[in-house]
Amino acid sequence: QKEVEQNSGPLSVPEGAIASLNCTYSDRGSQSFFWYRQYSGKSPELIMFIYSNGDKEDGRFTAQLNKASQYVSLLIRDSQPSDSATYLCAVTGLTGGGNKLTFGTGTQLKVEL
Amino acid sequence: DVKVTQSSRYLVKRTGEKVFLECVQDMDHENMFWYRQDPGLGLRLIYFSYDVKMKEKGDIPEGYSVSREKKERFSLILESASTNQTSMYLCASSPTSGSTGRYGYTFGSGTRLTVV
Numbered sequence: 001q002k003e004v005e006q007n008s009g010p011l012s013v014p015e016g017a018i019a020s021l022n023c024t025y026s027d028r029g030s031q032s033f034f035w036y037r038q039y040s041g042k043s044p045e046l047i048m049f050i051y052s053n054g055d056k057e058d059g060r061f062t063a064q065l066n067k068a069s070q071y072v073s074l075l076i077r078d079s080q081p082s083d084s085a086t087y088l089c090a091v092t093g094l095t096g097g098g099n100k101l102t103f104g105t106g107t108q109l110k111v112e113l
Numbered sequence: 114d115v116k117v118t119q120s121s122r123y124l125v126k127r128t129g130e131k132v133f134l135e136c137v138q139d140m141d142h143e144n145m146f147w148y149r150q151d152p153g154l155g156l157r158l159i160y161f162s163y164d165v166k167m168k169e170k171g172d173i174p175e176g177y178s179v180s181r182e183k184k185e186r187f188s189l190i191l192e193s194a195s196t197n198q199t200s201m202y203l204c205a206s207s208p209t210s211g212s213t214g215r216y217g218y219t220f221g222s223g224t225r226l227t228v229v
Contacts, residue, residue: 008153034217043203043220044156088156090217099144099163099207100171101218105155 003027006089006104014112019076021107023089026070033065033072034090034101044088048074079111116140117221119204125227132191134224136204144207145187146218147171147179149200156203162187194228201225 005024013019021035032051036044050056050063050072062075072091076083086108090101120135138145146161148171158171160179168179176198180188187206191198202225205218 032215032217036217043223044218045220046217049217100146100158100161102158103148103156105153 003102004089004091004104006087006107008105009108010110011107012110012112013079015079015081017079019079019083019109019111021074021076021087021089021109023072023074023104024070025072025089025091027091028067028070030070030091032092033063035061035063035074036088036090036103038086038088038106040085076109079109081111081113084109084111117204117206117219119202119221119224121224122222123225123227125229126191126194128195128228130191130194130228132194132226132228134189134191134202134204134226136187136189136221137185138187138206138219139185140206140208141184142206142219143184143209145181146205146207147177147187147189148203148205149173150203150223151200159189191226194226196228199226199228 003026035048037047038044048061048063050065056063060077064073086106088106089104117138126132147159148156150156157173159177160171162168162181165184178190201223203223204221207218
């Protein structure tokens with residue numbers, strides 16, 4: 001079992017719809033959870049982080065965390081073509097201490113006109 | 114804003130060459146990391162450093178070494194480049210010990226290395 005799992009996609013949504021991206025993790029000791037966006041050929045950029053159960057909203061983005069189910073998700077409301085990218089889920093608190101992030105392989109999102 | 118600068122965006126090297134990838138951050142971060150990213154495999158940690166002259170192996174250190182002589186600079190060295198080291202290499206930093214969970218990483222722009 002991978003430590004951080006994401007569906008590779010592609011996930012296709014129409015413009016204006018809600019995109020839902022999911023991530024599961026194996027270590028119950030994981031403390032913090034991050035979502036990075038990566039455009040093709042570019043480096044990842046941080047868009048959201050969450051460490052408490054529940055929802056955290058920032059503009060069109062909402063991160064949701066359920067530690068009991070070891071599940072974190074990212075919702076993108078009113079999806080735009082500019083949201084088309086690969087979204088990486090990352091967690092801290094896995095083996096080796098809390099300074100390192102462990103990444104999933106990413107979900108490719110395509111927002112279609 | 115924190116800036117993490119990688120010296121080259123694209124690099125082509127020959128098999129057997131010694132390759133240096135440089136990374137510099139300008140915000141006095143203690144933690145620095147080197148990852149490689151390959152399709153289907155995601156980001157894999159090669160080495161990381163919590164302090165000057167300190168280094169720890171990540172998940173895939175074989176064939177690589179690192180150097181951190183100054184706090185702001187973390188170098189990745191491919192001792193004898195091989196074709197299976199063709200990849201995107203990403204440097205990242207975070208502020209202090211234990212702070213990654215609050216701040217995450219800031220990434221450099223990446224170096225796409227091709228070994229022929």
